[in-house]
Amino acid sequence: MSVNKVLINGEWCEATHQQTFSPFSPTTGEKLEQEYPISDWIDCDKALTAATLAYQKLQVTSRESIAQFLELYADKIAVHSDELVELAHQETGLAKSPRLADVEIPRTVSQIKLAAHAAREASWTMPTIDTGNNIRSMLQSIGPVVVFGPNNFPFAFGSASGSDFASAIAAGNPVIAKAHPSHPGTTKLFAELAQLAVVESGLPKSTVQLVYAMSNESGLRLVSDPRTAATGFTGSRAAGLALKAAAEQAGKLIYLELSSVNPVFVLQGALNQRKEQVADEFAGSCTMAAGQLCTKPGLVVVPDSTEGDEFIKLAVEKFEAGVVGTLLSENAAEHIKQTADKICAAGGNLLVGNTPVDEARFCYNNTLLTIDGEQFIKDSETFQSEMFGNASLIIRSNSTEQSLKIIQCLEGNLTGCFYSDTEGADDQEYTILEPALRHKVGRIINDKMPTGVAVSAAMNHGGPFPASGHPGFTAVGMPAAIKRFAALKCYDGVRANRLPELLTDENQNQSIWRLIDGRWSQDNI
């Protein structure tokens, strides 16, 4: 069995490496037969040098070529979707259908096409023109971007196919993709398709590069290297914090998505009206894809009331009866167990689960715990520990005041949900709780679970730390996500013939919106 090749400087080549790894099949628990190199620093170094050259060329490459690359690539993904689905299923255990084939492939293709549209149309650059002073500015590309993708979305967040990748490229930057070790083969297949599209569209040959793994030390060096402009990271908090520290010490940008428990407040009126429906949505949202979603509802606050108790009973039944999904890795079950044990040791009560399943595949029984509000507030750090998987904690709150205190104890989160009476009976409580929760989350949701993340221009998949590294940006949604990988560039008194096309008096790209003297316009000056 030969070791898989890395993609550096436009060529699939032998990695410089001492060690290799093989991914596991979550559905069988066995090692897969493919072998991938753990690259030495020299591979990263070569990739950075190649990316630097690619960036110089991309600076003078047309937006049209970048858009064409993205479109060609999206088309190739669609054509090869069966192969991608098969491979990703082997490596991640995620269901082929509907999840991989019918949800994640279309989402990934559409996301890349939206990035292509944004690259061509270019309104994301927000050209701003002050005619009186002849000062003009816009967002422009930033330089080589390193992308570390997570394990849970091999396509839509993949390091060579997902939102960070598409955003960085659409902004005009080359990407060095670092595969997630749980699905290196899937990432390799994406990189192969991307490389074909790079050649066909005439982009610089090192616009997309791929390495599979490296030492922690090399990872820290990669994000802080002078040649790196920015990094996108989605993954574990520990790894993310180490990369963040290294990057920021070197003055480098790093966008992170680290952890989120996505609190859901089920108000009394919602329980009175539709507790069975809410319990259904909760259990579905928490056990779907074995709960391995960034926005899985990991904390649910319910009133300490008869209806609250009934809701909990229903939730327990549904967790018990629900399908036990396959986890992405062997240690995922161990992680849920350790966190659930920690919560129980601190005073939480186990309602169901926290037991292994006697199967070869990676899995753990659907787990639900509970704690009362007072105890949560006393040790909120423990009780808001993320359980990445099919597990959740229900908090019983005895009053609006206690719910407010619970919110005040929360770290930053991606989302915060309210289920409430549809006729307005909970509106007073909502008015009290919403501003506090608003401050802690990137997205406020009404009457639905947080696990749907539309690729919308108005989406915010981000939030206060540790949900993300910078609360002003979203990781999902075109064109907003593109802005992360750009710098503000100003032209002060620059002669007309030297201005970038998008900043000239004539709006050469008729469709673009420009902010001219305080008015958004598609007109010429």
Add this chain to the structure above:
Amino acid sequence: MSVNKVLINGEWCEATHQQTFSPFSPTTGEKLEQEYPISDWIDCDKALTAATLAYQKLQVTSRESIAQFLELYADKIAVHSDELVELAHQETGLAKSPRLADVEIPRTVSQIKLAAHAAREASWTMPTIDTGNNIRSMLQSIGPVVVFGPNNFPFAFGSASGSDFASAIAAGNPVIAKAHPSHPGTTKLFAELAQLAVVESGLPKSTVQLVYAMSNESGLRLVSDPRTAATGFTGSRAAGLALKAAAEQAGKLIYLELSSVNPVFVLQGALNQRKEQVADEFAGSCTMAAGQLCTKPGLVVVPDSTEGDEFIKLAVEKFEAGVVGTLLSENAAEHIKQTADKICAAGGNLLVGNTPVDEARFCYNNTLLTIDGEQFIKDSETFQSEMFGNASLIIRSNSTEQSLKIIQCLEGNLTGCFYSDTEGADDQEYTILEPALRHKVGRIINDKMPTGVAVSAAMNHGGPFPASGHPGFTAVGMPAAIKRFAALKCYDGVRANRLPELLTDENQNQSIWRLIDGRWSQDNI
């Protein structure tokens, strides 16, 4: 002599302190008679608690009230400008006229009024609405902001009066101002006027708070405290980097302006046409306000040619003949001397200056050094050390290729300038050099020195690290600067009656621009 009071929780009160300090008069070299406390942590702690409460109230305060506060405050500054100018002149040695009275006061008043306009008009929040998915998002306030102002702009960048202050307030955040120790009295007077405006406009009483100084340890704790949302810092690189490390380790935002040498490329054609004029502009820009400007031209690259030599000769004459400005602090002269000595020790040649002036005021002779391009490239770290004051380094470049290499050695800078032949004779060289310099600076300037920084919507006073901490944001220019102190907040499926006013179907604030389904519009949905 009693110790000056701090402004905490809406009251001027005795600081909790062990030590005090007194500022110096740069024009006499003597200590001034006022005494200011170095606050213990307890003052910071109280201010943070008060700011947290103020923030909760500001979240439900109208934009109109915030705008009225800013306007009232601006008016009070205008009314008290004589007093402010007198005090700032005593503390900073900056000329009363034109600098303080005729430039910085009007700029400060106008900047705050622009912030008021932006707060009221609110287009800076960039409401984005996806009607199909009923997902809506906008930028909103972020929480308590700490502002550390620099020594060189006591008004326009002052911690209780400048761009960071006005930006943070306009976004709806309370500010804890930390005075610069070189002008605490000026900052106190600002805070007094601001507090009056806070009361008159009915804003929460702790919207503006002031401390003068604290231990380094308390400073690090302040920027990383859970109650702090973000920090704005303009000042020395060493202090800024320490604060950056502390803030970012805690996952806190910090916007910094750390250092910049602002390279100026004088191309051969400009020398052929107008070398005397360029030398004049260079000497003026470098010695104005004793060169203590963030965008002072600290590196000038000239061709190694007869005209280049003549330009250098002219520059030397002008530096020699130029007024020797007053420096802001006693150690400023020492700092110039040490850096100039370091440059000479590394192979640089002293052209003029690097000698003390026999006067009691803080000053140092106008200093000009030179180095050839090859040497610069070999030890660029040393040669691009910032000399904050009336000193600059001229690099002789022997070719376009060498100029390109010089650019590639540069750190991030606020600005980069080109002087070139007005008929286009240098355009080929410009085309080669500009993309490389573009990548290294926030603002590209043609045919003028970088020291003018217009408060324009299209300005970028920022740039790649270490010019700033995040190259996507500007510290000057309304409304762009406001966005730094905001978070992206999304409303997903939120009921119409619960939406913020700016995100409802009806555009209740007719003048605001909203991005509705990809089109910027002032209309209702």
